[in-house]
Amino acid sequence: MGAIEVENVSKRYGNCQALEQVSLDIQAGEIYGLIGPDGAGKTTLFRILVTLLLPDNGSARVEGLDVVKDFMAIRRHIGYMPGRFSLYQDLTVAENLDFFATMFGTTITENYENIREIYSQIEPFRDRRAGKLSGGMKQKLALCCALVHRPSVLFLDEPTTGVDAVSRKDFWNMLYRIRESGVTILVSTPYMDEASLCDRISLIQKGHLIETGTPAAIVAQYPHRLFGVSGKPAYPLLKFLRRCPDLLRCFSFGSEHHVAVEPGTISPEQLQARIQAEGFSDVVVREIEPNIEDCFMELAKEERQES
Amino acid sequence: MKEFFSFIRKEFRHIFRDRRTILIVLVMPIVQIILFGFAVSTEVHDARVDIVGDTGDPSVRQMVERIDRNPYLNVAAVYESVTEVAERFRAGKSDVAVCFERDFDERLHHYGKASVRVLGDGSDPNTAQMIVNYVNGVLSAVQGDLSATGGPQMASSPHVQYMYNPAVLSSYNFVPGVMGLILMLVCSMMTAISIVREKESGTMELLLVSPIRPMGVIISKAIPYLALSLVNLVTILLLSRFVLGVPLRGSLFLLSVVSVLFILASLGIGLLISVISSTQKTALLISGMGLTMPTMIFSGIIFPCESMPVILQYVSDIIPAKWYIIMVKKVMIEGVGFGYIYPEFLILLLMTVFLLVVSVRLFKRRL
Numbered sequence: 001m002g003a004i005e006v007e008n009v010s011k012r013y014g015n016c017q018a019l020e021q022v023s024l025d026i027q028a029g030e031i032y033g034l035i036g037p038d039g040a041g042k043t044t045l046f047r048i049l050v051t052l053l054l055p056d057n058g059s060a061r062v063e064g065l066d067v068v069k070d071f072m073a074i075r076r077h078i079g080y081m082p083g084r085f086s087l088y089q090d091l092t093v094a095e096n097l098d099f100f101a102t103m104f105g106t107t108i109t110e111n112y113e114n115i116r117e118i119y120s121q122i123e124p125f126r127d128r129r130a131g132k133l134s135g136g137m138k139q140k141l142a143l144c145c146a147l148v149h150r151p152s153v154l155f156l157d158e159p160t161t162g163v164d165a166v167s168r169k170d171f172w173n174m175l176y177r178i179r180e181s182g183v184t185i186l187v188s189t190p191y192m193d194e195a196s197l198c199d200r201i202s203l204i205q206k207g208h209l210i211e212t213g214t215p216a217a218i219v220a221q222y223p224h225r226l227f228g229v230s231g232k233p234a235y236p237l238l239k240f241l242r243r244c245p246d247l248l249r250c251f252s253f254g255s256e257h258h259v260a261v262e263p264g265t266i267s268p269e270q271l272q273a274r275i276q277a278e279g280f281s282d283v284v285v286r287e288i289e290p291n292i293e294d295c296f297m298e299l300a301k302e303e304r305q306e307s
Numbered sequence: 308m309k310e311f312f313s314f315i316r317k318e319f320r321h322i323f324r325d326r327r328t329i330l331i332v333l334v335m336p337i338v339q340i341i342l343f344g345f346a347v348s349t350e351v352h353d354a355r356v357d358i359v360g361d362t363g364d365p366s367v368r369q370m371v372e373r374i375d376r377n378p379y380l381n382v383a384a385v386y387e388s389v390t391e392v393a394e395r396f397r398a399g400k401s402d403v404a405v406c407f408e409r410d411f412d413e414r415l416h417h418y419g420k421a422s423v424r425v426l427g428d429g430s431d432p433n434t435a436q437m438i439v440n441y442v443n444g445v446l447s448a449v450q451g452d453l454s455a456t457g458g459p460q461m462a463s464s465p466h467v468q469y470m471y472n473p474a475v476l477s478s479y480n481f482v483p484g485v486m487g488l489i490l491m492l493v494c495s496m497m498t499a500i501s502i503v504r505e506k507e508s509g510t511m512e513l514l515l516v517s518p519i520r521p522m523g524v525i526i527s528k529a530i531p532y533l534a535l536s537l538v539n540l541v542t543i544l545l546l547s548r549f550v551l552g553v554p555l556r557g558s559l560f561l562l563s564v565v566s567v568l569f570i571l572a573s574l575g576i577g578l579l580i581s582v583i584s585s586t587q588k589t590a591l592l593i594s595g596m597g598l599t600m601p602t603m604i605f606s607g608i609i610f611p612c613e614s615m616p617v618i619l620q621y622v623s624d625i626i627p628a629k630w631y632i633i634m635v636k637k638v639m640i641e642g643v644g645f646g647y648i649y650p651e652f653l654i655l656l657l658m659t660v661f662l663l664v665v666s667v668r669l670f671k672r673r674l
Contacts, residue, residue: 050516052674071673072518080516086509090324091317102313103517145513 003028003153003184004049009058011044011207018044020207021058026186026200028152031179033198034188035292041207042188043083046157049186050080062153076104079151083158085138087145089131093122096130097144104149114181115144118174136167143174154178156187160194172197192293203296210299215292222290222298224248224260227268231275231283240278247271251297258294310519314527321501322531332497332532336489336539337546343481344551354438355383355400357392360407366415367407370423370449374405379441389426396428403427403438405446415453471640482547483635484608487628489543490536490566491573491602496594498532498577503590506581512674521672529574536570556642565638565648568655569631575662576627582669602628627662630655 004026011019019041026032034042047053049060051071060067065074087096094108097119101108112119122140125133130141139159146154156175160168172194175185187198195201196215203211203218211218231237238257241250248260259271272285290298322328356374360367362385375382383401386392395401406424408414415421425442427435472479502524505511514524540563547553555562576598584590603609605623612623623629630651637643637651645652 047512047674052512052515054673075516075518078516080513082509082512084509086513088317088321088510089508091320095317095320099313099317100513100517102310103514103519105310105518 002026003030004032004060004062004186006045006049006060007058009045009048009055009060011041011048011053011056017207019048019055022204022207022209023058024202024209024212026184028184029179029182030199031175031185031187031197033195033201034186034204035190035192035195035201035296036188036204037190039206040204042204043157044207045204046080046082046155046186046188050078050155051075076149077152079146079149079154081142081146081154081156081159083161085142087130087138087142090129092127092129093133093141094126096141097148100145101148106149108148111148111150114150115147117177118147119144135163136170139163139167139171140174143171147178151183153184153186156185158188158190160189160191168194192291192296195292201292203292203299205296205300205303208303210303211295218292218295219290222295224290224298225263226288226290226294227259227261227271227285228253228256228288229259229271229275229283229285230256231280233280237275237280240275240280244274249297249301251294253293258288260294260298311523311527314519314523315530318501318527318531322535328497332493332535333538336485336493336543339485339489340482340543340546341550343485344478344547351379351402351434351437351441353381354379354402354441356380356442357383357395357401357404358385358407359387359389359392359404360385360411361387361409364407364410364412366412366421370405370407370446373449374442374445377441377445380438380445392426396426401428402434403442405442476552478547478551478553479640480636481608482543482551482553483632483639484606486540486543486566486635487569487606487632488599488602488608489539490570490631491576491628492594492599493536493539494532494570494573495577495580495598496591497535498528498574499580499584499590499594500587501532502528502578502581503584503587507586515672515674521670522667525578525667525670529578532577533570533574536573537567540566553639554642555639557638558644561645561648562635562638565631565634565652565655568652568659569627572627572631572655572659572662575659575666578666578670579662582666582671601626605629606632608632627655627658630658 002025004024006022006024009019009022010017022041022045024032034045036042044053048055049062049067051067051074054068062074063077065077067074088099091099097108101111118140122133122137122144125137130138133141143156143159146156160171163171175187179185189195198215200212200214201218202209229237229241234252234255234257238250238252241247241257241259246261246265248262250257250259268285268287272283275283275285322332358371358374362368362371371382371385374380384395389404389406392401392404392406395404404426406426408422411421423446425439427439429435502511505514515521544555544562548555577594580590580593580598584593601622605612605619605626606628607623612620612629615623634648634651634655637648
């Protein structure tokens with residue numbers, strides 16, 4: 001039995017289909033990532049699973065308990081960290097933690113071991129108001145509040161949004177340690193680079209799951225060759241690449257453009273020569289390994305063409 | 308139970324850490340009572356009275372002296388003819404003119420009848436009426452004296468006395484009104500806002516996910532405001548008794564019971580507002596426009612319900628504050644017991660039960 005089982009769940013707001021026939025099977029003790037852009041339906045799925053919303057169709061179980069029928073029982077087993085910082089800004093760090101501990105029928109001292117590692121980092125600021133904490137510290141406090149009652153399933157909705165790179169790395173290390181104690185973690189993120197940190201992921205787009213699997217397996221399924229192209233000036237280069245009919249797709253990716261080509265049609269050297277002939281300077285074209293974002297773009301495009 | 312106390316402690320922290328909330332909850336009631344009691348009074352002090360007539364005439368002089376001695380009236384100027392008075396009104400230098408006819412004393416004693424004309428500046432009808440009433444009061448008092456001392460018999464005039472408010476002090480009306488207004492404001496508006504704030508900040512999501520029951524959330528939210536309302540009730544009563552001099556003739560216990568009932572009704576309204584609004588702004592607007600205004604207008608604080616069109620009278624019937632204010636007036640000013648207020652008490656009780664049941668049922672346990 002999985003820790004979280006979702007079967008054909010649909011949810012509609014007015015004429016906006018937030019989720020359509022979503023199914024998931026998440027094993028106990030894994031970090032499962034829900035990857036997708038803003039508005040893909042991640043938060044809706046989270047809210048259904050933490051019993052805050054009712055699905056229109058389909059069913060879902062958390063720890064074998066039905067999210068509709070047994071919602072009160074589920075609420076004792078789960079920890080939830082909503083997307084926005086949702087603690088009391090006018091209460092101090094200690095007061096917030098104490099409040100949420102009491103609400104779940106426990107105390108900080110009783111479960112101190114469970115949160116010690118994270119809480120020790122913010123404990124020096126225990127008398128500071130939560131509203132005056134930095135983004136990274138707020139996130140740690142929110143995680144403490146979600147963990148203080150020893151949940152067996154942890155729902156983290158975009159926990160790293162708005163957090164700096166170093167704190168994000170810290171955060172993922174914390175998640176790995178939490179997983180070691182047997183907690184199942186469902187985490188959503190719009191950052192594709194965090195996808196590879198999960199045990200398994202689902203890519204979600206416009207309410208559909210477009211792919212599910214381990215990050216490595218998803219990357220391995222990428223059907224094209226991928227070149228990283230850089231050159232100056234960057235934006236005209238992108239426009240030029242998009243005009244070439246033999247290149248499949250082209251996306252700007254930081255300082256590089258990622259260009260997908262059909263295997264066997266064009267080599268990096270040929271492409272480099274063609275770009276240089278157009279008068280671009282500092283041109284570098286190299287073959288690269290696709291990452292999750294490339295896969296997402298590819299899959300999202302296929303999905304759009306199908307529908 | 309521990310959850311409960313922890314929740315209530317948290318609510319008190321929210322209240323005491325927000326200066327604006329403190330201002331609204333604890334300072335505003337005091338300011339309002341004092342404002343309504345002193346500044347916003349419908350009594351008229353030192354109205355300027357112009358006299359038109361012959362001050363050499365003994366009866367006129369007697370009356371002018373009596374007018375001047377009245378604490379509410381001051382003789383400003385004396386004129387020979389009425390034409391000058393019009394100019395005085397226009398310049399805003401005078402509030403009322405008392406015109407005695409020629410040979411006033413002689414006519415009074417010979418014919419037993421002499422006429423006085425009272426001219427009021429009617430641009431503010433309420434004030435004008437009040438001043439004219441004062442002048443009338445003085446004139447009829449002089450008349451009474453004249454008749455009593457064997458002077459000329461004059462047509463009898465009614466002697467008016469206000470049984471429960473002999474001095475016709477407006478604070479007798481405003482204190483119960485402001486009590487209703489403040490308790491409603493603190494309970495409804497603040498409860499609504501404090502619940503909606505949790506919705507807005509996302510903490511409601513966490514509370515709903517926790518095992519605490521919605522009923523627990525509601526009660527814990529309500530108790531701090533109930534407590535603060537009781538504090539307010541005590542302050543208002545002390546202020547009105549010792550600063551404004553409004554008597555508390557009835558039983559304090561009965562007044563407290565009635566007030567607690569009204570506080571519960573207000574909490575019900577607050578919960579209802581919090582259920583239907585999703586932002587603090589909406590909650591504030593609904594309680595301001597949809598609650599405070601109708602309460603001011605329809606509860607009889609400013610305009611007597613009896614003089615409203617029938618339709619508006621029906622509207623005023625659904626305002627809980629109206630019934631509360633009626634009861635407070637009866638208990639405080641008239642000093643009657645429960646036997647005289649039970650119809651109003653029953654109406655308010657039904658409203659309270661209805662409001663609480665509906666709002667608790669509507670309070671969502673999901674998003």
